[in-house]
Amino acid sequence: MSYTDGDTLDRYRPRRTRIVWAIGAVLLLALSAAFLQQAFFRVLPGYVGIRVNNIGSDAGVVSRALPVGWYFAPPGVNIYEYPVFTRTYTWTSSIHEQNDIDESFNFQDKNGLGLHADIAVAYHVDPLRAPILFQRYRADMDAIIAGPLRNAIRNAIVERASRLGVEEIYGPQKAALVNAALADVQRYFTPVGLQVEQLYWAGNIIVPDAVLAQINAKIANEQAALAAAANVATARANAEARVARAEGDARAMTVEAQAIRTNPEIVTLRAVEKWNGQLPTYTGGNAPLPFIGVK
Numbered sequence: 001m002s003y004t005d006g007d008t009l010d011r012y013r014p015r016r017t018r019i020v021w022a023i024g025a026v027l028l029l030a031l032s033a034a035f036l037q038q039a040f041f042r043v044l045p046g047y048v049g050i051r052v053n054n055i056g057s058d059a060g061v062v063s064r065a066l067p068v069g070w071y072f073a074p075p076g077v078n079i080y081e082y083p084v085f086t087r088t089y090t091w092t093s094s095i096h097e098q099n100d101i102d103e104s105f106n107f108q109d110k111n112g113l114g115l116h117a118d119i120a121v122a123y124h125v126d127p128l129r130a131p132i133l134f135q136r137y138r139a140d141m142d143a144i145i146a147g148p149l150r151n152a153i154r155n156a157i158v159e160r161a162s163r164l165g166v167e168e169i170y171g172p173q174k175a176a177l178v179n180a181a182l183a184d185v186q187r188y189f190t191p192v193g194l195q196v197e198q199l200y201w202a203g204n205i206i207v208p209d210a211v212l213a214q215i216n217a218k219i220a221n222e223q224a225a226l227a228a229a230a231n232v233a234t235a236r237a238n239a240e241a242r243v244a245r246a247e248g249d250a251r252a253m254t255v256e257a258q259a260i261r262t263n264p265e266i267v268t269l270r271a272v273e274k275w276n277g278q279l280p281t282y283t284g285g286n287a288p289l290p291f292i293g294v295k
Contacts (some may be wrong), residue, residue, distance in 0.1 A: 037172075041073040047081040048127045050134045054078065065130040080134060082125040082141055089145050090120040090202045107158045109166040118202035119153065119178075122147075129193025136192045144194070152188050153199065155180035171207055 044050040049066030053059045055076040066079065073079050091103040093116070106116045125133060127139070137144050160180045164173050182199035189196055 020209045027198055039072060039074045041079040042070050043079070043081060046083060046085040046086055048125070050080040050082060052078045052080070052129055052134075055209040061131050063131050064129050067127075080140055082130045082133065084125055084127045084130075086122055086124050086197060088120060088122045091150065092202060095116075105157055107154075109160055109169055110164055111166070113166050113207070115161070115166065115169065115205055115207055117205045119157070120202040121149065121153065121196060123149070123194060123196050126190075126193040126195055129191075131193075133193035138239040149185075149189070149194070149196070152185050153181065155274050156184040158219055159238050160184075166207055170207060174201070174205065174216060241295050261284055 024045065038114075043066050045068050046070070049071065051062040051066055051071070051073075053062065063180070065082075071079060090098060092098070092103060093102045093104040095101065095198070104116050104118050106114065108114055121238070137148055139147070160177050161169055164177065169177060177197055178201055182196065185196050185199065
């Protein structure tokens with residue numbers, strides 16, 4: 001029995017059809033899995049989600065933040081995450097820190113002297129106001145830190161430093177300056193949901209070398225003056241103590257002399273008090289024995 005070419009094709013056609021269907025099914029499952037993976041978004045612990053509908057009648061930012069969990073986010077829906085736990089960021093001149101460029105802050109004192117410093121911030125997002133924060137800036141957290149927050153901190157530092165001299169900024173007003181800038185930044189961001197917890201210097205304030213030498217020399221002179229004043233005060237106190245002792249001794253001698261003139265027997269009484277009870281071994285001439293005849 002023999003088969004023609006047509007018979008051979010007819011015999012293998014069902015097998016090829018099954019293979020095509022199997023490949024199609026696999027591709028369909030793969031596409032479905034990829035779609036489902038893209039269509040769901042997970043809000044991680046420590047964050048809240050901001051849902052943004054880009055199409056449809058309800059397009060816009062959803063006013064209620066999404067708590068931790070999985071959410072269906074088909075094409076046309078974006079979900080952004082904001083941290084509700086405390087995070088920190090340091091703007092520093094070092095290229096080995098959080099960024100590979102110089103991010104330190106430049107500002108001036110009231111006389112226009114140029115200064116710069118590394119500054120760090122601690123912050124978190126108010127979960128109830130997170131949608132307001134997104135509506136204001138339409139950006140993720142990293143972009144807000146690099147843009148609006150940095151600009152607000154820089155403006156506050158510049159404005160506050162412009163009221164002080166370099167010696168105040170470098171010395172007694174250093175903490176007050178950054179705390180005042182923190183208060184300014186908090187007033188600006190708290191209503192829109194960004195809680196700026198702390199603002200602090202992340203290192204020394206950098207001033208020109210010549211100015212720093214002058215400040216250090218002045219501090220050294222002030223310390224020397226304080227030490228000299230302390231020495232003078234100590235010497236004066238010692239001298240006054242000696243004078244007081246001398247005056248006391250003089251008054252005591254005066255009182256004692258007056259008492260002796262009034263009552264000469266005090267001398268004999270003092271001698272009796274000091275006598276050890278022994279008579280002298282030798283006495284000469286008509287010298288009286290001690291205390292004989294004393295009543």
